[in-house]
Amino acid sequence: MQVISPNNVKIYNLSAGKSLPDWISDRKRRSLIKKDPELRDRIELIQDFDMPIVSNQVEISPDGQYIFASGVYKPRVKCFDVSQYSMKFERCFDSECVKYKILSDDYSKAVFLHNDRYVEFHAQYGKYFKIRIPKFGRDFDYNYSTCDLYFVGASNEIYRFNLEQGRFQTSLTSNCTIENNCCEFNPVHELFACGNTDGIVECWDPRAPKQIGMLNCAVDSIFEDLSDKNNKKCAVTSMKFRDGLNLAVGTSTGHILLYDIRSNRPLLVKDHRYELPIKDIGWHKESDLVFSIDKRVCKIWDRHTGKPYTSIEPGTGLNNLCLVPNSGMLFMANESPKILVYYIPSIGPAPKWCSFLDNLTEELESNPTSSVYDDYKFVTKQELETLGLANLIGTNVLRAYMHGYFIDIRLYKKAKLINEPFNFEEFKQRKIKEKLEKERENRVKVQRKLPIVNTELAKRIIEESEELKSKVKAKKPLFNPMEDKRFAELFTDPNYQIDMNSEEYKLLNPVVQKVNEKKLKKKVSEVASEESEPEESMSEGGSDSESHSESSSDDEHQWKQSVKEQYKQIQKEKRLKEKMEQRKKDQGQKQPKFFELKDGLDLYSNSKGSDRKSTDQILKNDKMKRLPLASRLAYTKSQNGTQKEDELVFRSDSLGNKQMTFLSRKAMRSKDEERKAHEHHKERKTIRRSAGKITKTLKKPQFFNKRK
Numbered sequence: 104m105q106v107i108s109p110n111n112v113k114i115y116n117l118s119a120g121k122s123l124p125d126w127i128s129d130r131k132r133r134s135l136i137k138k139d140p141e142l143r144d145r146i147e148l149i150q151d152f153d154m155p156i157v158s159n160q161v162e163i164s165p166d167g168q169y170i171f172a173s174g175v176y177k178p179r180v181k182c183f184d185v186s187q188y189s190m191k192f193e194r195c196f197d198s199e200c201v202k203y204k205i206l207s208d209d210y211s212k213a214v215f216l217h218n219d220r221y222v223e224f225h226a227q228y229g230k231y232f233k234i235r236i237p238k239f240g241r242d243f244d245y246n247y248s249t250c251d252l253y254f255v256g257a258s259n260e261i262y263r264f265n266l267e268q269g270r271f272q273t274s275l276t277s278n279c280t281i282e283n284n285c286c287e288f289n290p291v292h293e294l295f296a297c298g299n300t301d302g303i304v305e306c307w308d309p310r311a312p313k314q315i316g317m318l319n320c321a322v323d324s325i326f327e328d329l330s331d332k333n334n335k336k337c338a339v340t341s342m343k344f345r346d347g348l349n350l351a352v353g354t355s356t357g358h359i360l361l362y363d364i365r366s367n368r369p370l371l372v373k374d375h376r377y378e379l380p381i382k383d384i385g386w387h388k389e390s391d392l393v394f395s396i397d398k399r400v401c402k403i404w405d406r407h408t409g410k411p412y413t414s415i416e417p418g419t420g421l422n423n424l425c426l427v428p429n430s431g432m433l434f435m436a437n438e439s440p441k442i443l444v445y446y447i448p449s450i451g452p453a454p455k456w457c458s459f460l461d462n463l464t465e466e467l468e469s470n471p472t473s474s475v476y477d478d479y480k481f482v483t484k485q486e487l488e489t490l491g492l493a494n495l496i497g498t499n500v501l502r503a504y505m506h507g508y509f510i511d512i513r514l515y516k517k518a519k520l521i522n523e524p525f526n527f528e529e530f531k532q533r534k535i536k537e538k539l540e541k542e543r544e545n546r547v548k549v550q551r552k553l554p555i556v557n558t559e560l561a562k563r564i565i566e567e568s569e570e571l572k573s574k575v576k577a578k579k580p581l582f583n584p585m586e587d588k589r590f591a592e593l594f595t596d597p598n599y600q601i602d603m604n605s606e607e608y609k610l611l612n613p614v615v616q617k618v619n620e621k622k623l624k625k626k627v628s629e630v631a632s633e634e635s636e637p638e639e640s641m642s643e644g645g646s647d648s649e650s651h652s653e654s655s656s657d658d659e660h661q662w663k664q665s666v667k668e669q670y671k672q673i674q675k676e677k678r679l680k681e682k683m684e685q686r687k688k689d690q691g692q693k694q695p696k697f698f699e700l701k702d703g704l705d706l707y708s709n710s711k712g713s714d715r716k717s718t719d720q721i722l723k724n725d726k727m728k729r730l731p732l733a734s735r736l737a738y739t740k741s742q743n744g745t746q747k748e749d750e751l752v753f754r755s756d757s758l759g760n761k762q763m764t765f766l767s768r769k770a771m772r773s774k775d776e777e778r779k780a781h782e783h784h785k786e787r788k789t790i791r792r793s794a795g796k797i798t799k800t801l802k803k804p805q806f807f808n809k810r811k
Contacts, residue, residue: 109413109414109415110413110414113449113464114447115464116443117148117444117445118148118442148188149188150189150190151190152442152444153440154175154179154181154440155176156175157438158422158437158440158442159199159200160173160203160423161434161442163425165205165208166208167456168185168209168456170183171183171205171213172442174436178195178199178200178217179196180193180194180196181193182210196217196223197221198217198218198219198221199217201216201217201240201242203216204245212227216242220237222236236256237258237260238256238258240256240257241282242254242256242284242285243255244286245288246295251309252265253275253286253295255283255284255297256282257282258282259278259282260276261276262274275307278305278317279300279301280300283298284339285298285341286298291347293309295309298320299338300339301338302320302321302338302354304320304339304342304352306318306364318352318364318367320352321337337355337356338354338380340353340354340381340382343385343386345388349361349363349364350363353383353395354381357376357377358372358373358381359381359393359395360372361373361393361406371407372409373393373409375402380398382398382423383424384424385425385433386406390450390451391407392412396423396424401424419437419439421437421438422435423435430452431447431450431451432445432457433445479509479511479512480509481508482507482509482510483506487510490519490522492518496508500514554594556593556594556597557599559601560601
């Protein structure tokens with residue numbers, strides 16, 4: 104993936120990078136990817152998204168799930184499934200495809216116009232039917248309400264073929280002298296428009312086949328100073344409707360004219376300045392931008408003012424443009440095997456089927472990589488003369504670029520140090536700043552007495568005012584509610600005390616924090632705008648309002664999320680309190696009684712007269728369990744075998760191997776379990792019946808080795 108930023112707009116080229124041929128083995132492919140960083144870092148958005156030599160046209164199905172691409176050689180069309188990121192099918196033709204149209208929402212119905220006058224109708228399984236038009240076709244479009252195909256080409260006639268009846272209808276005759284180049288139906292009111300080589304756009308009503316309007320788009324008739332040097336006529340090469348009224352027309356002289364069809368004068372004229380025919384035009388409805396391409400460049404500009412937004416120069420000849428709806432992605436068919444894929448995040452988000460691109464671009468923006476020119480410095484000829492490096496002009500050290508030169512940054516720094524060994528003014532300013540900062544640290548800080556009521560609120564107000572003073576050097580005194588008499592009772596009357604443990608405060612706390620942050624930012628901007636000039640304040644105010652409108656939706660979402668989390672926490676605390684209260688009710692409100700343990704008092708005693716232990720014995724056993732192993736062994740040796748609680752056993756054999764085992768005293772419960780298990784096994788032995796009687800009665804098998 105390659106990143107370019109013409110006019111400070113980031114454009115991601117997703118088709119950049121090396122590609123590997125299919126005939127390479129998997130082992131060789133893996134080794135090449137490991138060695139080459141360009142192969143390792145590339146992004147293959149759709150597998151095999153290319154043509155053998157040249158791609159002519161790229162289109163997306165109306166449901167957005169399939170992409171069609173046509174090209175040569177051999178003439179073919181490919182269909183790609185975006186949900187699988189791979190090719191769905193490929194079909195070859197007998198002749199090159201000039202234009203095709205997808206009639207259904209998916210890939211099941213399509214029409215292909217070839218350069219040998221044949222028109223092929225394809226169904227889901229393949230070619231369905233084939234017809235031939237009288238003249239060579241240049242373009243065609245489909246009228247969904249009447250099921251008519253309108254063909255224009257090397258003639259002044261517009262051929263109509265009805266798909267419902269399966270036959271040609273009466274042709275329409277235009278006023279062009281040579282041929283028609285392009286045509287399109289309006290998506291709103293189905294007005295049919297076609298452009299010819301005379302620079303005229305003719306409009307027809309398909310309900311009553313007659314001409315209802317005409318637009319003279321010849322640049323010669325609009326601007327006298329733009330007359331063609333070779334006295335050639337300006338032809339219409341492309342056109343595109345945006346809605347019911349707006350129409351964009353591209354000419355052979357490299358101009359795009361934007362029309363309101365209610366007027367015969369253009370609203371705006373955009374010049375590509377390459378004098379190349381306009382191949383295709385696209386409207387980006389979400390951002391009010393116009394995409395126009397010629398053979399060399401794709402330009403993106405504003406439809407209201409014509410101001411350039413950005414441009415893309417891939418370095419190969421362009422043939423067709425396809426914009427992905429409701430996104431910032433576009434495809435371009437070109438004179439190279441790869442179909443170009445570009446993504447512009449500032450225009451729109453990534454499509455749903457490749458939403459991961461948004462995360463990738465965000466990571467690249469957060470971790471920017473060094474560009475090629477970071478190690479070089481751009482200098483003019485005058486700067487070279489002041490540095491004493493004018494004698495390097497014409498050598499490999501300097502790289503000529505526009506009105507200056509690129510020089511290595513290390514050489515530039517060395518030359519600057521030689522010519523300016525000691526800049527006294529910069530040194531003086533730096534020392535003054537350091538001295539002022541030291542004096543500010545030694546100042547006595549005034550400790551304000553905080554009120555008893557709403558102490559936290561007073562602290563927050565003081566911190567905000569100090570932060571505001573540090574950010575903005577205000578000439579006027581800032582507003583402080585603690586010094587205002589109207590708010591005096593807020594910090595003196597205990598009835599106004601804010602209860603931070605209440606549910607209302609906990610629910611409003613995240614919202615209050617967001618509001619306070621917004622207020623602080625607003626105060627900073629207001630104070631700064633008052634001190635600035637009025638013209639600058641007007642320009643900055645517009646940008647602030649735009650940024651505020653863009654970020655308002657994100658802030659509301661964060662507020663809702665924080666309030667929900669706070670509400671869940673409050674409900675959890677409520678449930679815990681209810682459980683504790685219920686547990687107290689079940690246990691009763693009786694206070695526990697405490698007894699003093701005396702010598703000879705038996706614990707763990709019961710009415711049946713079982714084994715009893717004195718308090719001294721219990722305390723001694725507890726202490727023994729807490730002691731380490733060495734002290735426990737010392738205690739067992741001191742008892743001289745009278746009380747065998749713990750035991751350390753040493754074992755050895757004739758080979759010199761030694762084993763040490765520490766046997767601890769078993770608890771009474773484990774002894775009882777062992778005794779019960781032993782009695783149970785004895786009882787099972789008496790009850791169990793042996794199978795000896797059954798086995799004794801069985802007869803042994805007899806084998807006959809003799810002949811019968």
